[in-house]
Amino acid sequence: MSKTKTVLGRGLASLIPRPLPAVPSSPATHGPDGGASDNTIAHIDIDRIDHNPYQPRAEFDPAALDELRRSIEEKGIIQPITVRRVENGYQLIAGERRIRAARQAGMTQIPAYIIRVRSDEEMLELALIENLQREHLNPIEIAISYKRLIEECSVTQEQVSQRIGKDRTTITNFLRLLKLPQAIQKAVRQGQLSTGHARALIAIEDGNLQMEIFQKVLDKGLSVRDVERLVRARGNRTARRDQMPSTSTSSSLPSVEEKLRHLLGTKVQVKLLQDGKGQIVIEYYSADDLDRLLEIFDRIQDRSYS
Numbered sequence: 001m002s003k004t005k006t007v008l009g010r011g012l013a014s015l016i017p018r019p020l021p022a023v024p025s026s027p028a029t030h031g032p033d034g035g036a037s038d039n040t041i042a043h044i045d046i047d048r049i050d051h052n053p054y055q056p057r058a059e060f061d062p063a064a065l066d067e068l069r070r071s072i073e074e075k076g077i078i079q080p081i082t083v084r085r086v087e088n089g090y091q092l093i094a095g096e097r098r099i100r101a102a103r104q105a106g107m108t109q110i111p112a113y114i115i116r117v118r119s120d121e122e123m124l125e126l127a128l129i130e131n132l133q134r135e136h137l138n139p140i141e142i143a144i145s146y147k148r149l150i151e152e153c154s155v156t157q158e159q160v161s162q163r164i165g166k167d168r169t170t171i172t173n174f175l176r177l178l179k180l181p182q183a184i185q186k187a188v189r190q191g192q193l194s195t196g197h198a199r200a201l202i203a204i205e206d207g208n209l210q211m212e213i214f215q216k217v218l219d220k221g222l223s224v225r226d227v228e229r230l231v232r233a234r235g236n237r238t239a240r241r242d243q244m245p246s247t248s249t250s251s252s253l254p255s256v257e258e259k260l261r262h263l264l265g266t267k268v269q270v271k272l273l274q275d276g277k278g279q280i281v282i283e284y285y286s287a288d289d290l291d292r293l294l295e296i297f298d299r300i301q302d303r304s305y306s
Contacts, residue, residue: 038085038114038115038116039113039114039115039116040113040114041080041111041112041113041114042111042112042114043109043110043111043112044083044090044109044110044112044114045108045109046099046102046103046107046108046109046110047108048088048089048090049081049083049089049090049091049092049099049110049112050086050089050090050091050092051091051092051096052091052092052093052094052096052127054123054124054127054128054148055092055096055127055131060096060097060100064097065097065100065101065104066104068097068098068101069101069102069104069105071101072098072101072102072105072107073105077098077102077110077111079095079098080095080110080111080112080113081093081094081095081098081099081110081111081112081113082094082095082112082113082114082115082126082130083112083113083114083115084114084115084116084117084123085114085116090112090114091123093115093117093123093126093127093130094126094127094130094131095112098110121152121153124148124149124152124153125149125153128145128148128149129149129163129164131145132145132146132164138188138189138190138191139174139177139188139189139195139198140177140178140185140188140189141189142174143174143175143177143178144178146160146171146174146175147175147178149163157171157172157175167285167286167288167289168285168286168289169265169266169285169286169288169289169292172265172266173199173265176199176202176265177195177198177199177202179202179262180198180201180202181207181210181211183211183214184198184201184210184211184214187214187218192218193214193217193218194224196224197217197222197224197227200224200227200228200231201213201214201227203231203263204231213227213230213231216230228299253270253272256270257269257270260280260282263296264282264293264296265292266282266283266284266285266289266293267282267283268280268281268282268283269281269283
């Protein structure tokens with residue numbers, strides 16, 4: 001993938017033309033594409049549009065697609081899809097649901113906003129940001145989108161936060177979902193498990209216990225609070241303490257930091273001072289982030305008295 005970075009960060013605004021009236025399914029509102037101009041809207045043949053290789057959405061609700069199809073049949077395409085030119089046609093950037101529903105409605109042409117995309121990297125960023133801001137992604141798809149933005153577009157969590165308008169702690173919490181086993185991630189994808197349940201399960205370091213409680217959530221419909229109480233009752237705090245390495249030498253500090261980062265979901269530094277003393281520095285990035293950390297400490301305190 002290209003490493004060009006000069007035009008990244010355009011975000012959702014670059015995908016959407018100025019406010020448009022409803023576009024009927026008939027191609028009368030806009031003419032055909034002249035094949036030269038960018039930043040223009042035209043009716044193009046659906047069969048000439050290739051899929052988006054960077055589409056972050058893995059699952060499409062058939063009922064929601066059918067509802068969209070009926071809407072298109074009645075009122076047409078309200079918002080054009082977004083494409084870029086490629087050899088012998090176009091490549092979809094945004095509008096997977098609309099183009100699928102349009103095909104189901106029997107349309108052969110669709111209004112499209114044609115923009116110039118200078119690199120595959122920019123294509124990836126535009127596709128991910130558009131989906132994050134406009135589509136109904138499930139929590140795992142959102143987490144994967146954040147991860148791809150960070151790894152494949154070489155941006156930080158803070159930059160992702162700025163580009164999509166979400167708090168940095170929100171980004172961190174979604175990314176932590178990817179630490180869960182695939183079976184639990186699948187349940188979150190399919191709506192069988194809430195994000196709250198998933199976050200409670202993340203705190204369980206014993207994989208067998210994690211899957212055991214996960215199955216109880218599915219079988220008995222446990223609430224998030226039920227899961228938290230069950231974790232306390234099963235002695236998860238003791239298991240975590242037993243697995244913590246000794247801090248008697250500086251070589252163990254990185255492992256301690258990693259465990260604390262995993263527990264708190266933020267950057268933690270453990271500093272070794274003289275006479276065996278030390279400091280633990282916990283970073284937070286907003287008032288909301290501080291409140292989140294205080295809630296974690298409250299839960300730890302509750303467990304100590306349970």
